[in-house]
Amino acid sequence: MRKSENKAIERLLKYLEYVKNKKAEGQNYVFSHELADFVGVTPAQVRQDLMDFKIEGTPQKGYPVESFFDEVCSHLKCDSRTKIVLVGVGNLGKAILSYFVKRKPNLEIVAAFDSDQEKSDRIYSGTKILNVSELYNFVKKERVKVGIITTPADSAQDIADILIKAGIRGIVNFAPITIKVPESVFLEQIDITLSIEKTAYFAEKIAGEK
Amino acid sequence: MRKSENKAIERLLKYLEYVKNKKAEGQNYVFSHELADFVGVTPAQVRQDLMDFKIEGTPQKGYPVESFFDEVCSHLKCDSRTKIVLVGVGNLGKAILSYFVKRKPNLEIVAAFDSDQEKSDRIYSGTKILNVSELYNFVKKERVKVGIITTPADSAQDIADILIKAGIRGIVNFAPITIKVPESVFLEQIDITLSIEKTAYFAEKIAGEK
DNA sequence: TAGATTGTTAATCGATTAACAATC
DNA sequence: TAGATTGTTAATCGATTAACAATC
Numbered sequence: 085m086r087k088s089e090n091k092a093i094e095r096l097l098k099y100l101e102y103v104k105n106k107k108a109e110g111q112n113y114v115f116s117h118e119l120a121d122f123v124g125v126t127p128a129q130v131r132q133d134l135m136d137f138k139i140e141g142t143p144q145k146g147y148p149v150e151s152f153f154d155e156v157c158s159h160l161k162c163d164s165r166t167k168i169v170l171v172g173v174g175n176l177g178k179a180i181l182s183y184f185v186k187r188k189p190n191l192e193i194v195a196a197f198d199s200d201q202e203k204s205d206r207i208y209s210g211t212k213i214l215n216v217s218e219l220y221n222f223v224k225k226e227r228v229k230v231g232i233i234t235t236p237a238d239s240a241q242d243i244a245d246i247l248i249k250a251g252i253r254g255i256v257n258f259a260p261i262t263i264k265v266p267e268s269v270f271l272e273q274i275d276i277t278l279s280i281e282k283t284a285y286f287a288e289k290i291a292g293e294k
Numbered sequence: 295m296r297k298s299e300n301k302a303i304e305r306l307l308k309y310l311e312y313v314k315n316k317k318a319e320g321q322n323y324v325f326s327h328e329l330a331d332f333v334g335v336t337p338a339q340v341r342q343d344l345m346d347f348k349i350e351g352t353p354q355k356g357y358p359v360e361s362f363f364d365e366v367c368s369h370l371k372c373d374s375r376t377k378i379v380l381v382g383v384g385n386l387g388k389a390i391l392s393y394f395v396k397r398k399p400n401l402e403i404v405a406a407f408d409s410d411q412e413k414s415d416r417i418y419s420g421t422k423i424l425n426v427s428e429l430y431n432f433v434k435k436e437r438v439k440v441g442i443i444t445t446p447a448d449s450a451q452d453i454a455d456i457l458i459k460a461g462i463r464g465i466v467n468f469a470p471i472t473i474k475v476p477e478s479v480f481l482e483q484i485d486i487t488l489s490i491e492k493t494a495y496f497a498e499k500i501a502g503e504k
Numbered sequence: 505t506a507g508a509t510t511g512t513t514a515a516t517c518g519a520t521t522a523a524c525a526a527t528c
Numbered sequence: 529t530a531g532a533t534t535g536t537t538a539a540t541c542g543a544t545t546a547a548c549a550a551t552c
């Protein structure tokens with residue numbers, strides 16, 4: 085993939101959300117500046133993105149909501165269902181599990197895993213929790229595409245290796261460590277603590293400048 | 295700030311973590327390629343960063359751990375303590391609260407807020423939970439610098455506005471909506487669901503290419 | 505010394521923005 | 529028509545990488 089595609093897809097997903105709302109409201113057209121405002125970019129950026137994805141509008145009217153939605157959805161494969169597993173049922177893992185219940189119909193967390201025997205074979209927010217020893221076979225058998233890692237840092241790489249060996253295609257890693265994956269696996273790193281630390285740094289810096 | 299500083303500071307925080315570990319292990323020098331490997335960038339990038347922050351090394355030996363640590367720490371003001379409030383004590387909010395207990399000594403979540411009266415005046419993971427009606431006065435009086443927003447999307451902008459009016463300098467927003475802040479406030483957006491959706495997209499794409 | 509690494513400049517690469525004719 | 533917006537190219541901007549002399 086183009087390196088740029090990462091951010092472009094992020095923006096596209098946000099555009100889609102806006103258009104989805106407008107569609108529900110019965111609006112027929114949207115302007116680039118509306119989308120720009122909603123997503124927090126320039127109108128020029130929006131037009132560039134939409135051009136890249138072959139979405140066409142007309143001057144003065146804007147972009148037609150109906151075909152915009154269909155076009156982007158077919159590009160993003162909105163109708164396909166993606167199987168996800170979550171590994172590490174701590175507080176963060178539970179927060180994600182509980183949030184996901186029926187919120188995103190095309191994403192399904194098919195199982196969660198934890199190393200703690202006590203947690204195994206229970207159900208949390210409608211998701212079955214299995215022991216991590218079953219992870220490899222489950223992912224392989226069910227052809228799971230995405231793994232979410234919410235374990236402590238020291239086991240994150242091991243879990244990633246198991247997932248990759250079992251055929252996973254994308255990993256979202258919340259553990260505060262840079263894990264290594266082959267080119268053929270998409271990796272998204274989310275380091276919550278790092279983000280808070282960074283914000284603290286800039287906040288203190290701004291405060292100091294006043 | 296330079297726009298680039300955002301990512302540079304992120305890398306610097308990671309370098310610091312590596313160096314901290316090495317210091318604890320009694321190692322005296324680190325090479326740029328070690329840091330590069332740990333953070334997931336090129337050695338050239340590391341040297342650029344360290345040059346920008348006036349950290350000097352010597353050929354063949356590398357960068358001295360001791361002065362590296364002191365230099366970066368003074369730049370990042372490691373010794374100063376940053377006051378943080380968290381708004382929205384749902385599952386995600388609780389996960390962050392429980393994680394932060396004593397984990398980061400220079401960051402302190404001084405209070406959490408929720409609109410639910412039932413949750414008020416309780417203590418969770420050592421952090422007092424107050425009603426959101428007290429937010430403005432608390433932030434102003436205590437001169438809190440950072441706000442973490444873990445509320446639903448529809449109240450995120452309102453909370454942000456209160457925080458800003460009360461004098462906050464940095465916001466970490468987990469609500470799935472792009473909030474607007476003035477130039478004088480640092481904003482970090484973390485959209486967990488968006489990241490998972492994006493990973494699902496690329497995972498499906500990679501799987502389709504095989 | 506030989507070899508590896510630093511410091512630093514230049515080159516590359518790519519994303520974002522500006523600009524403007526065409527268009528409704 | 530007048531005015532605003534699109535489609536598209538060119539310009540800008542900035543981050544990352546390459547390259548290599550200096551150095552230990």
